[in-house]
Amino acid sequence: MAEKLVIIGAGMASGRMLEHLFEAEPGRYDVTLFGAEPRGNYNRIMLSPVLAGEKRYEDIVTHDADWYAANNVNCRFGQTVTKIDREAKSVFADGVETPYDRLVIATGSAPFILPIPGKDLPGVRAFRDLDDVEAMVAVAGKPDAKAVVIGGGLLGLEAAAALRGRGMEVVVLHLAGHLMERQLDAAAGYLLRRELEGRGIKVHCKAQTKAILGTDRVEAVALDDGTIYPADLVVMAAGIRPETRLATDAGIEINRGIVVSDAMVTSDPDILALGECVEHKGAVYGLVAPLYDMAKVAAKTLTGSEAAFKPVQTATQLKVTGVSLYSAGDFAEADDREEIVLRDATAGVYKRVVLKDNRILGAVLYGDTADGSWFFDLLKRSTDIAPMRDTLIYGQSYGGGASADPLAAVAALPAEAEICGCNGVCKGTISSAITSKGLTSLDDVRAHTKASASCGSCTGLVEKLLMSTLGDSYNPAAIQPMCPCTELGHDEVRRLIVAQGLKSIPAVMQELGWKTSCGCAKCRPALNYYLVANWPGEYEDDGQSRFINERVHANIQKDGTYSVVPRMFGGLTTANELRAIADVADKFEVPTIKVTGGQRIDLLGIKKEDLPAVWADLNKAGMMSGAAYAKGLRTVKTCVGSDWCRFGTQDSTGLGVRIEKFMWGSWTPAKLKLAVSGCPRNCAEATCKDIGVICVDSGYEIHFGGAAGLDIKGTEVLCHAKTEDEAMEIIAALTQLYREQGRYLERIYKWAKRVGSDSIKANVVEDLGKRRQLFERFVYSQKFAQVDPWEERVNGRDAHEFAAMADFQMLQAAE
Amino acid sequence: MNDWVDIGCLEDVPRRGARCINTPLGKIAVFRTADDRVFAIDDQCPHKGGPLSQGIVHxxxxxxxxxxxxxxxxxxxAQGADEGAVRTYPLRLHQDxxxxxxxxxxAATAA
Structure with missing residues (x-):
């Protein structure tokens, strides 16, 4: 029978240990994994990008349910182990006893909470896990919300930048004289401070926090010097300490952390410990690279082979989008040390290398960190830099004036050069994996070597390594870029628009490094849509970035004429409307009049210069644009329902009219067609629409994700609504979710397939709070969207569109 | 011999947009780029006759x-894989x- 292995803590260290263990001896142990969080292992380093809105939780999951199932791990997530009984060799969680043969303690660290009054008020959070992130995001969503971050270290600054990106007013309180004093010298700390202040973050150094004020929840933070900062959220990022309480209670040897041997074994030979909770030779560790080394050693110990943990130097990078910062080694000044400094104040670049006896002891890079891994490599190998001392600070590619070719720089790195600091993967390992295993993509490299799979900051290096190893056959299409103007995909662009508060097309192109000055016909309409959808009331629609149909509000035909489709709400019309349409057809000699599939009338073959006059006549009869050209709400098709039909169960026509009156004018990623059928006989064909409603005796069945175009697909049932009001709210919330997540030109069925119906249902059906918020955002956006574009143009808007600039035909005829 | 005639003001053409002038040869599209350069080409795509003045300018x-x-x-x-060309017409900017x-x-009509 397999030995029983119990693990307390389902974080990154134990996760990595299990990977090594299952790789070495799958099935040797019967594994039970306890985690205090109600979820499995995820990449905690990436919580900052999640908080910033640049990544989603799903993007940072390292082990999903399938992985645990495939490896027969008995998962006990959401269960906190409260006691270890070493005599009985068992642990207790929720009163249930679980026996072990070997036990691994991987309880990680606990945030250090300043022992000050008010520390327990609601609104005071650590920045440790996904629950913290979700709590912070919730506060950040409130208008004019203010945050105070206590601690100007790595974690605190990542939190501050992310919260600022979400629109909060942010103050950082820091005890020391400059930011990140453990990683940065004062000069780099100053540049960092300037950058953060430029983003509107207030930095208060030498700040001694006295108390957190508030009655029911946090309201302000008070300092010793009398300063008071109002706050809706306080983030405690003042440091971490090893979480050792369980081990202490069990009588295992503790110092600052749980004391372990080189083999990761505690004072009890049956119990191992690893990760942030341990102390090895007097040192405790917080960065991921040494923890992964511990994981390797612990797995070997568990399989009975010999291994010893050897601490290595680590380098630090700050994960704040737009800030490049790298520090490694020891950079304190001393008499026997020398330093080389390069400053470029305008470019915001600062580089400092600290030397002793012509060997690098430490390096701090700010603004341009491309040479970080090269310096770090020289440091670790203790290379004598005397021969290149004069040019050392200019970096690796400075060799006889050759231009800085990043590819050549990577190619020139020695095989032992470390590429991925988190996982301790060197260049040689990656190159040989690429060639021997035939890897062709970033994901392949991540899967096989773990390089760039943790914090991701070496992704660029790994890609260059792929390029230099594979040459032209490397196709970096892991993410399909939006268009040739950018490397970024639709989702990245969209997240960054929100995270960085970008509110114009030039701002997006500037901040996200567009490769063309003016974009192209692919990216400009997409960007215009994302900005319209994200910043209602703030963003000014850029007509020149819209396809012609949306610019002139009619559909271009193959001969350059246009077709005009007035709106008929729910497919209802009147004798007056029909008369006006007939008059327009006569007056402008409309060659073709056609009934459309969306239950309205299309006037085809209208000359562009006649459009405003045609619209004026239609407006006079009370008709507006049907948006038959729009990536937006098109029609709501209906049947006659309970008013006339002997089978009708509800007023389907009335509901259709109501939906269309509520939703017209809204822009969506692609066209949006709806239908309401009065009974399951489905005369309005609601089950092949983007969103459909089938009325039944008990209410309304809401469907979505149908298609009857290039693809044919029946809808899927979203949920059942009891009343018209409920149906309206669900439909609007669904549309808003699609507006916020859909890629430009992605129809609703493709979006649903990509994100999964479960996630849509979770937002729109199961979580009533989220549904309400989506609905309210839709309603807010409609305030600015419901303007008839025809009427605007009848009144003179964009007059240049509809008239020639000059006419020389007459001139010629006169001659 | 050039015969420069005034067809309008720079401001008459939207940035990253176009206007047409009617000529005996058909429509000519006058473009204005984001950096205020102006160009004139035939308003007819050699592929299927599409009105180029209605396109997105980048x-x-x-x-x-x-x-x-x-x-x-x-x-x-034509750029990329497509093959073809439209006629271009010289323009001059005199102040605005x-x-x-x-x-x-x-000349084309006389010929």
């Missing part, structure tokens, strides 16, 4: 609204007035 290029062919406004040549050489299309 840099010194326009994308045809019918089937997304892209043309250089400077040379009139746009001038076209009427000879180009007058």
């Amino acid at each position: 840099g010194a290029q326009v994308t045809c609204p019918l089937h997304n062919w892209v043309f250089s406004l400077e040379t009139g040549v 007035r746009i001038l076209i050489d009427a000879q180009t299309f007058a």
Whole structure:
């Protein structure tokens, strides 16, 4: 029978240990994994990008349910182990006893909470896990919300930048004289401070926090010097300490952390410990690279082979989008040390290398960190830099004036050069994996070597390594870029628009490094849509970035004429409307009049210069644009329902009219067609629409994700609504979710397939709070969207569109 | 011999947009780029006759609204894999007035 292995803590260290263990001896142990969080292992380093809105939780999951199932791990997530009984060799969680043969303690660290009054008020959070992130995001969503971050270290600054990106007013309180004093010298700390202040973050150094004020929840933070900062959220990022309480209670040897041997074994030979909770030779560790080394050693110990943990130097990078910062080694000044400094104040670049006896002891890079891994490599190998001392600070590619070719720089790195600091993967390992295993993509490299799979900051290096190893056959299409103007995909662009508060097309192109000055016909309409959808009331629609149909509000035909489709709400019309349409057809000699599939009338073959006059006549009869050209709400098709039909169960026509009156004018990623059928006989064909409603005796069945175009697909049932009001709210919330997540030109069925119906249902059906918020955002956006574009143009808007600039035909005829 | 005639003001053409002038040769599309350069080409795509003046203007290029062919406004040549070209017409900017050489299309009718 397999030995029983119990693990307390389902974080990154134990996760990595299990990977090594299952790789070495799958099935040797019967594994039970306890985690205090109600979820499995995820990449905690990436919580900052999640908080910033640049990544989603799903993007940072390292082990999903399938992985645990495939490896027969008995998962006990959401269960906190409260006691270890070493005599009985068992642990207790929720009163249930679980026996072990070997036990691994991987309880990680606990945030250090300043022992000050008010520390327990609601609104005071650590920045440790996904629950913290979700709590912070919730506060950040409130208008004019203010945050105070206590601690100007790595974690605190990542939190501050992310919260600022979400629109909060942010103050950082820091005890020391400059930011990140453990990683940065004062000069780099100053540049960092300037950058953060430029983003509107207030930095208060030498700040001694006295108390957190508030009655029911946090309201302000008070300092010793009398300063008071109002706050809706306080983030405690003042440091971490090893979480050792369980081990202490069990009588295992503790110092600052749980004391372990080189083999990761505690004072009890049956119990191992690893990760942030341990102390090895007097040192405790917080960065991921040494923890992964511990994981390797612990797995070997568990399989009975010999291994010893050897601490290595680590380098630090700050994960704040737009800030490049790298520090490694020891950079304190001393008499026997020398330093080389390069400053470029305008470019915001600062580089400092600290030397002793012509060997690098430490390096701090700010603004341009491309040479970080090269310096770090020289440091670790203790290379004598005397021969290149004069040019050392200019970096690796400075060799006889050759231009800085990043590819050549990577190619020139020695095989032992470390590429991925988190996982301790060197260049040689990656190159040989690429060639021997035939890897062709970033994901392949991540899967096989773990390089760039943790914090991701070496992704660029790994890609260059792929390029230099594979040459032209490397196709970096892991993410399909939006268009040739950018490397970024639709989702990245969209997240960054929100995270960085970008509110114009030039701002997006500037901040996200567009490769063309003016974009192209692919990216400009997409960007215009994302900005319209994200910043209602703030963003000014850029007509020149819209396809012609949306610019002139009619559909271009193959001969350059246009077709005009007035709106008929729910497919209802009147004798007056029909008369006006007939008059327009006569007056402008409309060659073709056609009934459309969306239950309205299309006037085809209208000359562009006649459009405003045609619209004026239609407006006079009370008709507006049907948006038959729009990536937006098109029609709501209906049947006659309970008013006339002997089978009708509800007023389907009335509901259709109501939906269309509520939703017209809204822009969506692609066209949006709806239908309401009065009974399951489905005369309005609601089950092949983007969103459909089938009325039944008990209410309304809401469907979505149908298609009857290039693809044919029946809808899927979203949920059942009891009343018209409920149906309206669900439909609007669904549309808003699609507006916020859909890629430009992605129809609703493709979006649903990509994100999964479960996630849509979770937002729109199961979580009533989220549904309400989506609905309210839709309603807010409609305030600015419901303007008839025809009427605007009848009144003179964009007059240049509809008239020639000059006419020389007459001139010629006169001659 | 050039015969520069005034066709309008720079402000009459939207940035990253186009207007048409009617000539005996048909419509000529007058473009204005984001950096206020102006170009004139035939308003007819050699592919299926699409009105190029209705396309999206990016840099010194326009994308045809019918089937997304892209043309250089400077040379009139189709970009990428598509093959073809449209005729270009010299324009001059005099202060904020746009001038076209009427000879180009007058000559064509006389010939």
